[in-house]
Amino acid sequence: MLYPLKFEPILKDKIWGGTKLNSLFSKASTSLFLGESYELSGLESDPSIVVNGFLAGNTLEELIEVYMGELVGDEVFDQFGVQFPLLFKLIDANDTLSIQVHPNDEVAYERHGQFGKTEMWYVLESEENAQLTLGFNKECSQDEYLRCLEAGTVDGLLRRVNVEKGDVIYIPAGTVHAIGKGIVLAEIQQTSDLTYRIFDYNRKDENGVERELHTDLALDVIKYEVVVQSKVPYSALMNQVTPLVQSDFFTTNLMVFDQPLTRHYTSIPSFVVYMCVDGGFLIDYNGEKLIVSKGETVLIPACIDELSFYPESECRLLEVYIS
Numbered sequence: 001m002l003y004p005l006k007f008e009p010i011l012k013d014k015i016w017g018g019t020k021l022n023s024l025f026s027k028a029s030t031s032l033f034l035g036e037s038y039e040l041s042g043l044e045s046d047p048s049i050v051v052n053g054f055l056a057g058n059t060l061e062e063l064i065e066v067y068m069g070e071l072v073g074d075e076v077f078d079q080f081g082v083q084f085p086l087l088f089k090l091i092d093a094n095d096t097l098s099i100q101v102h103p104n105d106e107v108a109y110e111r112h113g114q115f116g117k118t119e120m121w122y123v124l125e126s127e128e129n130a131q132l133t134l135g136f137n138k139e140c141s142q143d144e145y146l147r148c149l150e151a152g153t154v155d156g157l158l159r160r161v162n163v164e165k166g167d168v169i170y171i172p173a174g175t176v177h178a179i180g181k182g183i184v185l186a187e188i189q190q191t192s193d194l195t196y197r198i199f200d201y202n203r204k205d206e207n208g209v210e211r212e213l214h215t216d217l218a219l220d221v222i223k224y225e226v227v228v229q230s231k232v233p234y235s236a237l238m239n240q241v242t243p244l245v246q247s248d249f250f251t252t253n254l255m256v257f258d259q260p261l262t263r264h265y266t267s268i269p270s271f272v273v274y275m276c277v278d279g280g281f282l283i284d285y286n287g288e289k290l291i292v293s294k295g296e297t298v299l300i301p302a303c304i305d306e307l308s309f310y311p312e313s314e315c316r317l318l319e320v321y322i323s
Contacts, residue, residue, distance in 0.1 A: 001286070002067060002070055002071060002301040002303055002304070003053055003285055003286065003288060003290075003301070003304075004283050004285055004290050004298050004299070004300055004301075004304070004307070005050050005052065005053070005055065005063075005298065005299045005301070006050070006051050006052045006290070006292070006296065006297070006298055006299075007039070007040055007048040007049060007050055007051060007060070007297065007299070008048065008049045008051050009027055009028075009037045009038065009039055010037070010038035010041060010046050010048065011027060011028075011029050011031075011034055011036070011037055011038075012034070012035055012036040012037070012038065013031050013033045013034055013035060014033060014034075014035025014036060015033065015035075015095070015203065015205060015206075015211075016033075016035055016093055016094060016095040016096065016097050016181075017031070017032075017033040017034045017035025017036070017092055017093075017094055018032070018033070018034065018035075018092045018093075018094025018095075019031075019032060019034065019092075019094075020092040020094070020125065020184050021034050021036075021037050021090055021092045021184070021295075022034060024124070024125065024184065024294075024295065025037070025090060025294060025295025025296075026293075026295060027090075027295065033094075034092060035091065035092060035093075035094075036089050036090070036091050036092075037089065037090040037091075037295075038087065038088070038089055039088040039089060039090060039275065039296075039297035040060070040084075040086070040087070040088040040273060040297050040299060041060070041084075041087050041088070041191075042060050042061060042083055042084025042085070042086075042087065042191050043087065043191060043193060044061075045193070047059040047060055047061055048060045050063070052290065053288075060084050061082050061083075061084070064077070064081075064082045064084065065082050067301070069302065070301060070302060070303040071271060071301045071302060071303070072084065072085075072270060072271045072301075072302055073268075073269050073270035073271060073302035073322070074269070074302075075269045075270070075322075076269070076270045076271070076302070076322055083191060084191060085115070085190065085191055085249075085322065086188065086189065086190065086191060086249075086250055086273070086320065086322075087187075087188075087189050087190070087191045087192070088186070088187070088188055088273060088275060088297055088320070089186070089187040089189070090124075090184070090185075090186055090187075090295065091179065091184065091185050091186075091187055092184050093179040093180065093181055093182065093183045093184070093185075094181065094182075095181050096178060096179070096180050096181045096201070097178045097179045097180075098178060098197045098198075098199065098200040098201075098203075098211070099133060099154070099155070099158065099176060099177075099178045099197070099198050099199040099200070100176070100177065100178060100195050100196060100197050100198060101174060101175065101176050101177070101196050101198060101218050101221055101222050102116060102117035102118075102119070102173050102174070102192070102194055102195060102196065102221075103116045103117070103173055103174075103194055103196070103217075103221045104116040104118075104172075104173035104174060104221075105173075105190075107220075107221060108192065108194055111217070112194060114192055114194065115190045115191055115192040115194075116173045116190060116192060116194065117173055117189055117190050117192040117194055117195075118171065118172050118173045118189065118190055118247065118249050119171050119187055119188065119189035119190070120168065120169065120170045120171065120187070120188050120189075120232075120244075120245050120250075120252060121167075121168070121169045121171070121179070121185045121186070121187055122166075122167075122168055122185060122186045122188075122244075122252075122277065122318055123163050123164065123165055123166060123167040123168075123169075123183060123184075123185045124165065124184045124185055124186060124277055125165060125183070125184040126163050126164050126165055126167075126182065126183050126184070127181075127182030127183070129162065130162070130163060130164075130180050130181065130182040130183050131160045131161060131162050131163065131180040132160070132161045132163055132169065132177065132178065132179060132180050132183070133158050133159065133160060133161075133176070133177055133178040133180065134158075134159055134161050134169065134171070134175065134176075134177050134227050134230050135158070135159050135175055135176055135177070135223070135225060135226055135227035135230075136157050136158060136159060136176065136224060136225060136226055137157060137158060137159040137160075137226065138157070138226060139224070139225060139226060140157055140224040140225075141224060142219060142222075142224060144157075145157065145222070145224060146219075149198070149199070149215065154198070154199050155199065158176060159226065159227065159230070160180075161230045161231070163180075163183065163231075166236075167231050168231060168232035168234065168244050168245065169230065169231055169232065170232055170245050170247070172223075173221075174221055174222060174223040175223055175227060176198070176222055176223075186275050186277055186318060188250060188252060188275075188318070188320055190249050190250075195214075196214035196217050196218040196221060197211065197212065197213050197214055198213060198214065198215060198218050198222075199213070200213065232244055232245060234254070236254055236256050237256070238256055238257065238258070239256075239257045239258065239259055239261060240255075240257075241253045241254070241255055241263075241319065242254040242255070242256070244318075246323065249322075250320055250321070250322055251320065251321055251322065251323045252318055252319065252320045253318075253319040253320075254316070254317070254318060254319070255274075255309075255315075255316070255317040255318075255319055256314065256315070256316050256317075257309065257311055257314070257315055258311055258313060258314040258315070259311070260308055260309065260310050260311075261308070261309045261311075262306065262307070262308045262309075263306065263307055263308075263309070263319075264305065264306050265300070265302075265304060265305055265306065265307075266305050266306075268302075268321050268323065269302070269322070269323065270302055270321045270322040270323070271299060271300060271301060271302050271321060271322075272299075272300040272302075272319060272320070272321045273297060273298070273299050273300070273319075273320045273321070274292070274297065274298050274300070274317045274318065274319055274320075275297045275317065275318040275320070276292050276293060276294055276295065276296050276297070276298075276315070276316075276317055277294070277295075277316050277317065277318060278294055278314070278315065278316035279294060279311055279312060279313055279314055279315030279316060280292060280293040280294055280311070280312045280315060281309045281310060281311045281312065281315045281317075282309075282310040282312075283298070283307055283308070283309060283310075284308065284310070285304070285307060
């Protein structure tokens with residue numbers, strides 16, 4: 001019988017990474033450049049491995065092959081097969097990331113045979129005056145963009161958005177974006193590692209080589225427009241479920257609670273994933289207790305109809321599924 005599943009984090013050093021994923025979320029790394037923790041991944045190159053219960057040691061894909069719709073939901077399995085459709089990360093930007101854009105499904109399938117990348121960010125920590133890059137600061141033509149890119153002034157075309165803890169940003173494929181220095185966030189995205197890097201401040205890697213840019217690939221992917229609403233508006237409700245993002249790719253809610261909370265899943269046609277971004281909680285399922293701490297992620301199989309959550313104190317979760 002399936003049960004709530006935890007996975008081993010997959011840790012990634014990055015040129016822009018730092019130490020906050022360790023200090024804030026106890027990720028087991030002594031690196032000074034830990035940039036990402038893949039909390040739940042169906043990427044072929046980075047498969048998540050179960051760490052709890054009798055299924056420990058199995059990869060996510062192996063579980064889907066055996067349990068199919070019981071694990072991910074019949075509709076999800078019919079659409080995606082053994083490919084888990086979402087990727088969950090924690091990111092520490094100790095330096096500004098490259099300016100980048102992601103293709104949509106149509107372009108990604110045609111060029112690379114994989115999903116595109118629509119994503120969202122939930123800001124976990126933010127230094128004073130920290131900023132994200134999101135879209136352009138004015139309507140822009142491709143020709144103007146290319147002129148500025150060649151002149152090294154493309155940074156001046158882009159919109160900066162100040163962010164703070166709790167901010168939510170939704171980033172459809174085609175939106176130019178970058179995480180700024182001093183920001184730690186949770187990222188929920190389609191299962192894809194397709195990134196077109198368009199500007200990287202002339203930085204060099206550990207070998208003294210400037211990182212590859214993807215100017216030509218990005219040209220017909222970029223939306224040359226101003227993002228009208230940079231942040232998702234919401235007001236968190238205590239001991240209730242607060243909607244954040246509903247899209248064709250995923251639905252994300254926020255749960256803030258300091259007393260036991262029960263969730264019913266009969267109306268949700270997919271798996272459910274919880275990212276614990278603050279506090280901690282306990283799940284009691286069929287007599288088995290599972291403790292989930294700050295910075296951990298748990299996958300609830302689609303065959304589970306109901307769960308109760310028991311917080312240690314005030315707890316904050318991101319709840320994600322496909323609707």
